[in-house]
Amino acid sequence: NAGVIQTPRHKVTGKGQEATLWCEPISGHSAVFWYRQTIVQGLEFLTYFRNQAPIDDSGMPKERFSAQMPNQSHSTLKIQSTQPQDSAVYLCASSPTGTEVFFGKGTRLTVV
Amino acid sequence: QQKVQQSPESLSVPEGGMASLNCTSSDRNFQYFWWYRQHSGEGPKALMSIFSDGDKKEGRFTAHLNKASLHVSLHIRDSQPSDSALYFCAASSNSGTYQRFGTGTKLQVVP
Numbered sequence: 001n002a003g004v005i006q007t008p009r010h011k012v013t014g015k016g017q018e019a020t021l022w023c024e025p026i027s028g029h030s031a032v033f034w035y036r037q038t039i040v041q042g043l044e045f046l047t048y049f050r051n052q053a054p055i056d057d058s059g060m061p062k063e064r065f066s067a068q069m070p071n072q073s074h075s076t077l078k079i080q081s082t083q084p085q086d087s088a089v090y091l092c093a094s095s096p097t098g099t100e101v102f103f104g105k106g107t108r109l110t111v112v
Numbered sequence: 113q114q115k116v117q118q119s120p121e122s123l124s125v126p127e128g129g130m131a132s133l134n135c136t137s138s139d140r141n142f143q144y145f146w147w148y149r150q151h152s153g154e155g156p157k158a159l160m161s162i163f164s165d166g167d168k169k170e171g172r173f174t175a176h177l178n179k180a181s182l183h184v185s186l187h188i189r190d191s192q193p194s195d196s197a198l199y200f201c202a203a204s205s206n207s208g209t210y211q212r213f214g215t216g217t218k219l220q221v222v223p
Contacts, residue, residue: 045212056209103157104155
């Protein structure tokens with residue numbers, strides 16, 4: 001069990017460019033979550049899927065962020081027109097039942 | 113305003129000492145609690161959950177929950193340098209929804 005796999009581990013984008021972050025959840029886990037971590041805000045919930053269906057995206061900035069889960073083995077978080085304030089560590093997590101959550105190591109996004 | 117508040121922001125304890133971390137949920141709908149630990153460069157890892165009033169002990173870690181006040185604490189006895197990490201409290205509304213996290217407590221255990 002390799003755990004939740006996130007790629008890339010680090011990504012640098014120019015202001016205004018698009019960034020796509022990838023997540024491979026633990027096989028068999030039905031729930032997939034995306035969080036954003038900054039020093040100031042801590043861990044902020046973005047969105048989650050259960051059995052590939054979007055359940056709650058109340059934490060997603062509406063205009064430039066989108067998340068998809070096209071199949072049970074991966075999810076993507078896309079940020080269009082990235083801004084410096086989007087710089088953060090983006091964490092993907094999965095859970096078998098929605099109780100204990102298993103996190104990946106995160107993707108550190110830097111917008112320059 | 114953060115709906116899950118943690119204190120202190122940082123904490124330094126001597127090796128072998130007791131570390132005490134606090135957490136409060138301001139939303140009565142979010143009353144199932146988890147403690148996570150995050151070492152540098154890693155994602156958070158669950159330490160333990162507590163859903164009922166009272167104490168729950170797992171090894172050197174003891175969590176205490178007061179549901180009336182939605183306050184949960186984590187006590188680490190015989191702290192080790194390897195316990196140095198960022199500790200997060202998380203609250204959820206039931207077993208099937210997302211967890212809200214606090215901003216974390218940075219614990220340093222000094223040899």
